[in-house]
Amino acid sequence: MIVAEQKPLNEIKTMIADAERVLLVGCGTCVTVCFAGGTKEVDLLATSLRMSTKLDGNGKVVDEFTVQRQCEWEYNEPLKEKLDDYDLVVSLGCGVGVQTLNEQFPQKQFVPGLNTAFMGLPTEQGVWEERCAACGNCILDKTGGICPIARCAKQLLNGPCGGSQNGVCEIESDVPCAWQLIWERANDLGQIDRLMELQPAKDWRTSRDGGPRKIVREDLRLVAHEEE
């Protein structure tokens, strides 16, 4: 899932400073599951903003709405009729959600209420860890299902660096060395020999180095686009 966390209240207050009527829009998908921007968090933030702006002497109208998935046009349609009532909208979706809303409803400004952090999983309740960097060329088959791009601080492809001590990365005592994990996993799978194969320098063009990425599936596109 996409993992995000709420921006500090003061930062959000600064963003909405010039607006009188504000709508908070949550997202019912990833950010609900990571407790950052679902209905409950929208409710809590709206209440906090109402109270805080009132205490500041410029109480604002802060209303709430949550869509199932901000990153798809059709789920945002119910928002359309509400937007005229507000000066500004704070999206509690990920960065994709915020941009989708700005693109879909250009007559209104949508600002981010969250900081989108990474793609990962909850390793225990209340703890999320990064697992995928969306590099665009998956090599998990070669590394026993453990990603050195997302989990090695140096994104090394051919084993650990000198900063790996007793299975821990030098950057932080609670960060395991990805290559230690990869080695142990390969050992468990009886595939140590596969790690001996030298990996060439990674082609980063499929990642951010190639600019914004796009996937086109002609088999899924509708005929209408050819007539445009």
Added chain:
Amino acid sequence: MEGDCHYLEGNLNARRRVEYVSKLLEEIGLEGQRVRMINMSSAMGAQFAQAATDMTATIKEIGPNPLREM
């Protein structure tokens, strides 16, 4: 008592949540002392009365919730 809960670690989880609410109140601009968690058993009547007295004194010192007057 703390850590000794019918729901196992329930009151330890509750303590962290109360601390979160206290910080949230501060962030909003209210006093964090307006919420407090105290552990005691059902047999601690005197301590309960004292805790209630202490909390009342704290709230009187802070004053009424300014949001109610607005």
